[in-house]
Amino acid sequence: MIRITLPDGSLREYDQPLSVHEVAASIGAELASAAVAGRVDGVLVDCEHLIDADARVSIVTPREPDGLEILRRSCALMLAMAVKQLHPHAQLREGSELGDGFFYEFTSERPLSPTDLPGIEARMQALAATNHSIRRQPLPSLEKGLSLYRLGDTEYQSRGPHVPATKVLQAFALDHISGTLQQRIYGTCWSSHQELQYWQIPPKVVVVSMDDRQTAYAQAVTETLRQNGVRARADLRNEKVRYKIRQHSQSVPYLVVIGEKEQTGGFVSVRSRTGEDFGRMGVEAACQWLSQPEDGE
Structure with a gap:
């Protein structure tokens, strides 16, 4: 019993x-x-x-943070499957969940471009509708805590757990591709289309990380801002920080920049889209300041 x-x-x-x-x-x-x-x-x-x-x-279930993270991790595998089906020459490297979404990294003799993303996303939607199973293979764990998972006719090294089948992966979108020979495709994934649509509304604040070492802190700051009523999004891509700042300055009122000093000191640096520097603040002070309504809100 x-x-x-x-x-x-x-x-x-x-x-x-x-x-x-x-x-x-x-x-x-x-x-x-x-x-x-x-x-x-x-x-x-x-x-x-x-x-x-x-x-x-x-x-x-996807209604809790661990479940949503699993959805995003599995979306990365589905992205890899879609890329390989559409571009057999691509060599898959690694992928994972990242912040509000996921990424997969690969190398290719013919670099893909942003114009390839709609086709890849459409193939992912078809794979989700087909409802492929995702199964952990009965083998010893690999290095770095990775396991072998089978999706379709391909096996992928990945950290688990994963969703049992692709049918639950419905609310996702691809939004960026970076690199040339070694490339990453980034996307976001949510538990419902309503959540996805809400995420796609332009934010008031974008939290920009300097590099991968600040990923966890930048996402934690983003979550704290959201809990304080601030519409915030984190940009955790492995792009140069100047590129990310320049891109977001075109449409986002405020940027929160996080580097090694900010992470170590437990604070953030705040600036406006016009380049006005408001200096360094504690996270709670930044939340209070950024949650104040602007003119017209």
Whole structure:
């Protein structure tokens, strides 16, 4: 007898080992349909993970941060599949979730351009509709905590968990491609089209990171701004900071710039789209200042 303790403290007993998805299905069809992963004794696992001993289990859906992160990570795999189908010459490198979205990096003899993105996005939408399964292969974990996942007829090295099938990947969009020989395609992914449309509304503030070392801090600052009612977005792309500032200065009222000094000191640097420098502020002070309504708001 296997005893499963659910988040509300209730106890369920099963006669034989069962998967996370089967636990979700025993609770309700709606929960099973929404499940993207499970948490077994505090550890995130794929839906197909087999539970063969007493455990505390919760079902992860896209409505929580971990679930949304899993959606974005799986979207990166679907992006890789779409690129490879449309451009067989491309050599896939790596991809992952990143901030509000995801990216995949590849090399190509013929560099892709922004005009290629609509076709790649359309192929991703077709792959989602076809509902391909994503399965972790029964092999030892690879280096850096990576596992081997199979999507379609290709295996990818990736950190898990991943969604069980592509049908849950519906609200996504590609928005940028960088590089020449070694390129990255970036996109965003959300749990619903309504959330995606809200994200696409021009923000009041863009948080710009200097390089990859500030990614986590920049995203944390962005989330804090949002919690304080500021429409904010983070630009975590591996582009030069001057390029990112110049691009956003055309349309965004305020920029929050984060480099090594800002991260170490726990503050941010704020400037306007016109180049006016408001200096360094603590995160909470910046939230309070930026949440003030502008003229016309």
